[in-house]
Amino acid sequence: MSLALVGAGREAAVSPKLWRDDFPILGERVHGKPLAYLDNAATTQKPQAVIDALAGYYAHDNANVHRGVHTLSQRATDAYEAARAKVRGFINARQAEEIVFVRGATEAINLVAASFARPRLAPGDEIVLSAMEHHSNIVPWQLACAATGAVLKVVPIGDDGAFLPEAYEALLGPRTKLVAMTHLSNALGTVTPARWIVERAHAAGVPVLLDGAQAISHLAVDVGALGCDFYAFSGHKVFGPTGIGVLYGKAERLRSMVPYQGGGDMIRTVTFEESRFADIPYRFEAGTPNIAGAVGLGAALDYVSAVGMGAIAAHERELVAYATRELERIPGLRIVGTAKEKASIVSFTLEGVHPHDIGTIVDHAGVAIRAGHHCAMPVMQRFGIPGTARASFALYNTLDEVDALVAGVDEARRMFR
């Protein structure tokens, strides 16, 4: 079925209209204008199904998990573990125990840096990452390097923001102990050849962590096919709640790792002489977890599966192509990040107008975009710019919203002329 959206000279292959009704916040008005939410790379909005799952959990099932003998505790435990099973299915992990619930992608990466990397790193060892990483896939490794004497090796990117395969292969060496790579750049939209990256690293005997914070809501993520050792993502970027995220780790990797934090729920037995740690994944889930968050994330993944990643990707491809074409008609506008393989993000600069000013001006047209360095300062240094304005799309965005963005940016240009 192909529903045309109203508008001159453009047809949408997929209509987001029905999906929009699932997201109550999209009915908000900003400065008297309909909200055009184009900041999905920062966080996504939540469908009613997720909001209901959170409320339903607290209204009917709330108790602590893995502890009580009473009925509610059992229900809460079942709901929490059902969410883990949903995550397993969504990313095609082999076993539910390979799914560790954490606060978000940041904590997932810090966990691997602390519990996997640090004990294995020696002075002069190398961690390979790319020049387009988010700060959360840089700083944890810098901390690990500072503690161990290991060093970072940075794969450069092309002028179009593309991943450079030859440069990557050249950096894989005898001292490489880990590859930590984005799956989809939050600042440029570049999609990396993750499967190939993993293959090359594994051929050199090097484990790989993929930062999937952006990719999770735009690409079909299959950790079995990718072959990665670790995959990190946040619930809130895939229509789930904030404060819940996932570290996927191959079971044998997770089993080889020391705990990240100590506390309740991560131990088998405790005496003052010694504690014995629980099996995976509980070894890495000290303390009462974000149970409602996990339940909400499960509902979000159900929602995405029902819509279908293929439909989402096709719709976003169209939005990116349309936004790119329309924005490029604005004099002085430059798209930053034009790699062939890209998704969901259009980053740009406008001659003579700082991204912050663009952000403020389009906000008054109801359009929410991000302006700044997008927690990827090295990317901005690479392109010699202080920051960009960034529109980032999700399944519920429309071509009309792109039009509102383009009109707002053009107004900024005219104001500053």
Place this chain on the structure above:
Amino acid sequence: MTAALRELYQDVVFDHARTPRNRRRPARSSHQAQGHNPLCGDKVTVHLDVADGVIRDAAFEGEGCAIATASASLMTEALKGKPVEEAERLLEGFHHMVTDPQAAAHPELGKLEVLAGVREFPVRVKCATLAWHTFHAALHGGHAPVSTEDGQ
């Protein structure tokens, strides 16, 4: 364009953003400091030449948004020739003007009043105050760059 936007981006602001005054590295300076707004990555360096308790010269270097650039430009114009004590009162008055929604008129601020509209844009207040924080740091020493995220 909304009224609030017009209030923020006044002609004087555009003028100072396009053609900043005193954006240079002065030959003589007794005090200087660097300021940084980590939220957007903007950086500014403020140079002062103070003698006998009077700011003889004020200049800045750096690139930023229209609000940050205009604010730095207007600030250096306002500071030049002012006794240090008076300049510090100006800093207080400016900070009050851009942060307090109930703030009355500040005639002593003169031309700086064109930035009053920024108080309707809480996320942009730091753009307007970056140069002033840096000015304060320059006067009072301290070698670490100031950040809009320190304290307050």
